[in-house]
Amino acid sequence: MSLKEEKFQNLIKKVDPRHIVDYIPLPKLVYFAEQGRFDSSEAEEYLKNVLSRVPMESYGAVVLGCTHYPYFYGLFRRLLPEGILLIDGNRGTVKNLKRILEQRGNIPEGSGFVEFYASGRKITDKEELDRYCRLVKRLDDLETEGVKG
Numbered sequence: 001m002s003l004k005e006e007k008f009q010n011l012i013k014k015v016d017p018r019h020i021v022d023y024i025p026l027p028k029l030v031y032f033a034e035q036g037r038f039d040s041s042e043a044e045e046y047l048k049n050v051l052s053r054v055p056m057e058s059y060g061a062v063v064l065g066c067t068h069y070p071y072f073y074g075l076f077r078r079l080l081p082e083g084i085l086l087i088d089g090n091r092g093t094v095k096n097l098k099r100i101l102e103q104r105g106n107i108p109e110g111s112g113f114v115e116f117y118a119s120g121r122k123i124t125d126k127e128e129l130d131r132y133c134r135l136v137k138r139l140d141d142l143e144t145e146g147v148k149g
Helices: 006-015 027-034 042-053 069-077 090-104 126-144
Strands: 061-064 085-088
Touching: 006 061, 006 085, 027 042, 042 069, 061 069, 069 126, 085 090
Parallel strands: 061 085
Antiparallel strands: none
16 A cells, blocks of 8 residues: 555554654655665665654654565664664564454365465466565564564
């Protein structure tokens, strides 16, 4: 969901009646993620430049609301002032999906499989599947390192 979408705007209206939520688009992080350049100096400079325009010390939390942003958890942690809570916005979506599937009886323990789709197209190319597997592994590694959300 993009910041411009009506669904996002309606969500913000629902959860932020006092208008205290700010949102910052970071489209180049999507590009860097898709290139696998998570710890690149270009990604760090880009994020540092964008965050320098925001008085981050006045915030208590930052929600990583895009599916690509958790890959940059380390950069966010290094660039944000100490004490800012960093929340992975995808976790709620995953927990809700799991709850729905469990209610429907669709996920017997240990018997699932994963299919990857990009813009509605099933990924079948081995090279592309390998890239997706590397992305999932990176998230698993971040989870193991204690990234919370």
